[in-house]
Each structure stands twice: as C-alpha cells, then as structure tokens.
Amino acid sequence: MMLYPQMNEHRSIYSLDGFWKFRADEQRIGEQENWQQSIPYDREIAVPASWNEQCNDLMYFFGTGWYEKQFTAPKLEEGQALWIRIGSANYYSKVWVNGQLVGENEGAHLPFQFEISQFVKPGKLNTFTVSVNADILPDRLPPGAVEDEMIVGFKGQYPNNYYDFFPYAGIQRPVQLLVLPKAHIAKVVSEPSFTEKTGYANIRVELSEAINGEIQVSFDAGKQLKLTVKDGIASGQAVIEQVKLWSPEQPHLYTFELALYPEGSKEAADSYTLETGIRTAEVSGDKFLLNGQPIFLRGAGMHEDFPVIGKGLNHAVIVKDLGLMKWLGSNSLRTTHYPYSEEFLNFADRNGILVIGESPFVGFVKSHYKSEAMEKLAKKGLARMVDRDYNHPSIIAWSLANEPDSKDEGAGPFFKKLYDSVRALDPARPITFVNCVDTDIDTAMEHMDFVSLNRYHGWYEQAGQLDEGCKVLDEALDRCYRRFKKPVIITEFGADAIAGVHTDPAELFSEEYQADMITRQYEIIRSKPYAMGAHVWALCDFKTSQTPSRVVVNRKGLFTRERYPKLAAHRVKEQWAKEDGKLK
DSSP states (O other): OOOOOOOSSSOEEEEOOEEEEEEEETTSOTTTTTTTTOOOOOEEEEESSOSTTTSGGGTTOOSEEEEEEEEEOOOOOTTEEEEEEESOEESEEEEEETTEEEEEEEOSSSOEEEEOGGGOOTTSEEEEEEEEEOOOOTTSSSOOOOGGGOSSSOTTOBSOOOSSSOOOOEEOSOEEEEEEESSOEEEEEEEEEEETTEEEEEEEEEESSOOOEEEEEEETTTEEEEEEEBTTEEEEEEEETTOOOOOSSOOOOEEEEEEEEETTOSSOSEEEEEEEOOOOEEEETTEEEETTEEOOEEEEOOOSOBTTTBTOOOHHHHHHHHHHHHHHTOOEEEOTTSOOOHHHHHHHHHHTOEEEEEOSOBOOOHHHHTOHHHHHHHHHHHHHHHHHHTTOTTEEEEEEEESOOTTSTTHHHHHHHHHHHHHHHOSSSOEEEEEOSOGGGOSSGGGSSSEEEEOOBTTTBSTTOHHHHHHHHHHHHHHHHHHHOSOEEEEEOOOOBOTTOOOSSOOTBSHHHHHHHHHHHHHHHHTOTTEEEEEESOSBOEEOOBBTTBBSEEOOOSBOTTOOBOHHHHHHHHHHHHHTTOOO
C-alpha cells in the first residue's frame, strides 16, 4: 500500500505539478537517442492533465510522450529518504532521474512511486524525466484493438480502443517529491465492525523496514492504543463506545493518529493520520445492507472527463460533479470504468457518497480468458486497487469489470479466479462485475455476490419504441432474478439527448425522449422487490472516440459536458425528491 501523501513533522511533500517540457516521440527513437538525459522538447504542457486536448496535434497521438522537469532536491537529514510519486499515468511509464532509470510502471489510474535518494544531488538542480507510452493494445487494461472479438458496438471507431470513452493519455494525476523516514509507516489497514453501540477498528500496520518497536495510536477524543511492532508488523483493536456510524446522512469519520517509536527510542520516528469510518456493507437475501439496514443505491454513472484537461485531476470538477449528484438526490455511484483519484474518494468519504469501486477492465473478450499473462495482470491490478482504497468508508463494493463477454464458457472460471483473489484481500465487501449480455447465457455472474446489469431497452434495442422497451426491461429483470436469486442493480440505463433538441412526440436524441425513458424505466426498476439500485447513465456527457454512433461525445449525460442541465436532470430530481417525500 502506498499511503496517501501527508505532511507532518516527519514527512514533507514538494509538488512538481505545473508546466513540463514535452516531446511526442512519433518515430519511437527517444531512448535510442538518450532523451532520458535531456529531451529535445518543442513545447510545454501542463501536469496533471491528459496531453490530448492541450494541443491540437496531440488529440490523436497515442505513442510515447516524454516529460521533463527540473527541480532542486531537498537536503536530507540522517535517516531520511527521498521518493518520487506519480498519482497516475496512462499507460506504461519509465522514470529517470539525472538520466538514470529508477523504475517502470504498467497500468493507469493508480499511483506508483520509487525511492530516488541515491540518484539525486541534494541542494542542487536535478532533472526528472518520464516517458509515458499510450499504445492501444489487446494485452493492456483496458484492452484495445480487439475488433474481431467485440460483443458490443464501436467497431471501426477511431482511435481503435473499442470501449465507449476517450483513451486519454499522459500524466493525469499529481507528481510529488516525498521526504520520508527510511523506516516509516508504509501501510495501515482498518477493518471496521460494530455491535449495538460499540464500534471496532481492527488495525494492522506494516513498516517499510523489518524493525521492532511500538506504535502508539490516539483516537476518539484522547483514547490510546499501543501496538507492539515485531519485524515491521503490528496489529490491534481500537474500541469506540457510543460509536457514530458512517452513512450518507451522517458521514462521520474517526481520526486515528499513529506514531512509530523504534525499539529503544523515546522519540517518534514517524507519524501518520488515518481518517476512516465505522460501517458495514453486505448483501443479505435480496437486499443490500448498509450498517445492517436495507438501502437502495440511487445515482448516476460518470467519467473523469472535462474539456481541455481530459482525465487530469481537477479539484473544482470533483466539487462540481459530486455537487450535481447531491442536487439530483443521489446517494451513490460507480467509478466507471477505472479507479478514480484518491482526492475524489477522500471527498466522497467526507460527503457521504456511496461508491462501487471498479477496476479498469472494460471489454474482456474470449482470448483474454485463455491468457495466463492477462489473468496475472488483472489480479495485480485488482490487488493494487483494493490496497489503495481499502480504508475508504465510501467504497461499499468492488466491481471486477465492465461489460465483458460473459457468455463465453471461459468467463466463468476466469471471473471466479478474480473473485477469489479480491475476496482474499477483502473479506467483507460484496463483489460483482457488470453484465451486458443476456443473463440466460451468462457463465460468470453466479460467482458474484450481487447482479449488476447495463440495459438500454428503448435505445440500442427497441430504438424509439419506448413502450416496447419498457416491457422488455420489465420481463428481463424478472427473468434475471429467477435465474440468480440475488439482488440486482441496474448500473446503466438511459438515452442520448442533444441539448436543445426538442420534439413532440418524443423521439430519439430529443431531451423529451431521454427524460421519458429514464423516469419510466426507473419506476420499473424501483418496483422490483429484489432491486438494490439504479444508476442512470450518465451524469454528464463525455468525450469518446470517433464513430458513426457518436457525435464526438457520448450524449447520455443528464448534464452537458460543460455541466449544464438537460430536461432529464430536472425530471430525475423531481422524481427522486417525490420518492423521498419532499414534495407534497
């Protein structure tokens, strides 16, 4: 686990965000010509942000981009180490300091870091270089260039990623220098539970070095817990009387202040503060239970997507998007279709948003189920996601994938292995994946804890025939439940609407058709006793690859890409407020 960066008396953070030298390596000659020493840059671009929309000629560039930044390295005291941390880069990254390779990382959407103490010149100017390769390939996650095996649309689209969002590239989350003690708190896991009015946090701590000592934990207005450290590992249970459970209505967070005392030392060598909540999330019968009580998950899917910055981290956009969720009356979302930023989840923790954390596995196909390398890569990605996000009370379930070919006979054993790998890491949270095929022929959903369905009856099927689409949806839900006998959430349903297009009667792409479809189908879903949730697709319009079925962007948003409401947004807000009894 790479703990979220924190500044205190033992730890320092230096931001490298801002303008970086940049060069697109169109001829793939960078390493051969030693760009790691000094790149022949032709521009500056911003970090964090996708490179695509910053410059017109980079919009459809998906090769290797080179970044360079100079920095003055802080002078380290005895017992300190310097690390470089990148919040996310898509897709394969190599990192150099002063021309020396310090590490490589495969995969987007999750952080990676390397110790660079031995590579820097303290107090002097140093050069930090990163190459990010964004090739769209079948053996990457999410995979691309698998047109012959696709089970849904997007064949022939450009770029050829074959999933329905733009494959933004580059360094997309913050870059930071971290000064840490050499022996530091490297991992903290808090497993919550409660009985009646008493809460429990089973705390496990791992250090960066296998030393002995003690960790003192302060929590709940002055309570103390002492953990014995043996070979770099410590564990114990914090007991909280009159516990305040974390929930959407009361997202109470407890603060656990940890201080590390190495054996024989009376002074703390490191400290870290963990904010987390006490709550339970589970499936029981036909219901999803939060803190032992049934809850209906209501909200919208979304993307990390905004003009110019692409998937780049922007705090204001997080505030805006989750504010729109609250305005609608939402209580939940799914991180479609990859792990969102740590900053996003921290905000969700504080504001009571329930989150289904989803892996970046969009579009698994038949050949992937036969690949040991793909299975290994998928398990590694899931482990990194669970490791990073385990302590977030907002995360109430895990989604292993979105819209895989789950009718293939290889899907069942493949997803059972992924399920088991996540269950070994997290014994509590429910696990699912999102189905897009006929549930009568699905081979993998039986291994999951609850059923997640993407359904577009009245849009991709029964197009323009809303009455027929509603009838088919109603019957399909019942048929699904009869087979699996598990609670069901519709993780996507909705229709494209071009803002400003109005028709009477309602027709495809009009705001009226979208509003009618969403509100009518929501009532059908809500009427099912086994339904545990409904997520509209999507909160906002978002950029996609070019394809005849998309007018540059996916227009299923309740809001435009610029966050202006369509008719459906007002209708959904009214419907959900009425459901809550707020309208007379």
